[in-house]
Amino acid sequence: MLLFDKYVDGRKVETFYACSAQREGKNCSSKTQMPWNHEMMSYDDVIAIHPTKRKFCCQCQKFIREDDSATHIKHEKKTGITNADLIKPSLLFLTPKENTKTNAQYFLSHNTISFLHSTLKRLQISHVVNIGMPRLHEHIQHEIDGTMKSILLDIDERFSMFWPREKFLQFNMFNQHFFHDGSEEIFDEFLQNRSKRKNIAVVLDPPFGGLVDCIVQTIKWMSSRTMDEVNESKKFSIFWIFPYFMEKRITDNFPFMSMLDFQVDYDNHKKFKNALTGRKASPVRIFTNVENERIVLPGERYRFCVPCRRYVSVDNDHCKLCNSCPSKDGRKCRHCEKCKKCVKSSKLHCDSCKRCQIPSHTCRIDDVTTCHLCGEGSHRRKHCPSLGAPPLFK
Numbered sequence: 001m002l003l004f005d006k007y008v009d010g011r012k013v014e015t016f017y018a019c020s021a022q023r024e025g026k027n028c029s030s031k032t033q034m035p036w037n038h039e040m041m042s043y044d045d046v047i048a049i050h051p052t053k054r055k056f057c058c059q060c061q062k063f064i065r066e067d068d069s070a071t072h073i074k075h076e077k078k079t080g081i082t083n084a085d086l087i088k089p090s091l092l093f094l095t096p097k098e099n100t101k102t103n104a105q106y107f108l109s110h111n112t113i114s115f116l117h118s119t120l121k122r123l124q125i126s127h128v129v130n131i132g133m134p135r136l137h138e139h140i141q142h143e144i145d146g147t148m149k150s151i152l153l154d155i156d157e158r159f160s161m162f163w164p165r166e167k168f169l170q171f172n173m174f175n176q177h178f179f180h181d182g183s184e185e186i187f188d189e190f191l192q193n194r195s196k197r198k199n200i201a202v203v204l205d206p207p208f209g210g211l212v213d214c215i216v217q218t219i220k221w222m223s224s225r226t227m228d229e230v231n232e233s234k235k236f237s238i239f240w241i242f243p244y245f246m247e248k249r250i251t252d253n254f255p256f257m258s259m260l261d262f263q264v265d266y267d268n269h270k271k272f273k274n275a276l277t278g279r280k281a282s283p284v285r286i287f288t289n290v291e292n293e294r295i296v297l298p299g300e301r302y303r304f305c306v307p308c309r310r311y312v313s314v315d316n317d318h319c320k321l322c323n324s325c326p327s328k329d330g331r332k333c334r335h336c337e338k339c340k341k342c343v344k345s346s347k348l349h350c351d352s353c354k355r356c357q358i359p360s361h362t363c364r365i366d367d368v369t370t371c372h373l374c375g376e377g378s379h380r381r382k383h384c385p386s387l388g389a390p391p392l393f394k
Contacts, residue, residue, distance in 0.1 A: 131204035
């Protein structure tokens, strides 16, 4: 569980623990742990069945035994499932979960997965930790040379039917909890076995409603288990998929990370599609601690900026005054002399607000962010000197 503070009119009225896995408390199946589905076959059970006799119920989302076929007689089923089919669960078998307030699943498109995989190969990554990234994990298994090793950490227990434990561990990314005994030892062996030199990358795609502070703690926790410092990019590469408007939250915690211009898109998300451009383009980006000049963005939508020494969107013009390519959403920007920075071209400077705003805005002179605890405007609540730090996890 996670510890939350509730504020009303700047005053703390309640402190409470809530489930870290479910955004809606009423959907939490247990106050202590998520129960194991004992009707779900394990990978060892599935692999022991001859491919010609394997049956997967699409409605119940599980493999079924021969003596249980009558229960699923009216359900759509997949049969004749080969071992090669088993390494493509998100493509061939699993229906994405759709409840946006609990654990909705959005699977990355082939375009995004291909870019990530080619980038990892170019960086000579040998071991990949995929957190909530089943599509990339599956893609890596199809490598011909098999030089890149991969493990999937995900809260969805259905993957346990398709992967052995050295390939998949059920895991909660918001409190670093493994759901089954022996998982930590398996994970540590993947990270720490020094019999061969490892170049490790962590690629994570958290829910966009997830708490950034919790994900930051998970990355630091994982870094400590590799016995490397998190800011040593050559030893521990990070690729964090998140919306561009969360950039400050990430870089405040990890100043050594930067945002790529690459637009991430999903197969089953109605808004974040590769075909959409302009204002409706995907806001999802990749944050990384790898030097940007080492990452080549593919296709005609990107160009290399010589002064910035990195690839950017073709519409992201370089500003000589800012000495950067400032656009975050792929649209053109202009430099405001009064703000002394680049802003979206749709905004104009408002002398009352003392910043650039859309022309139709309503001025709010008293719009000042202050600390919830002491009322000062110099810092946020989490940095308040008067804050007594309670435990984040329980």
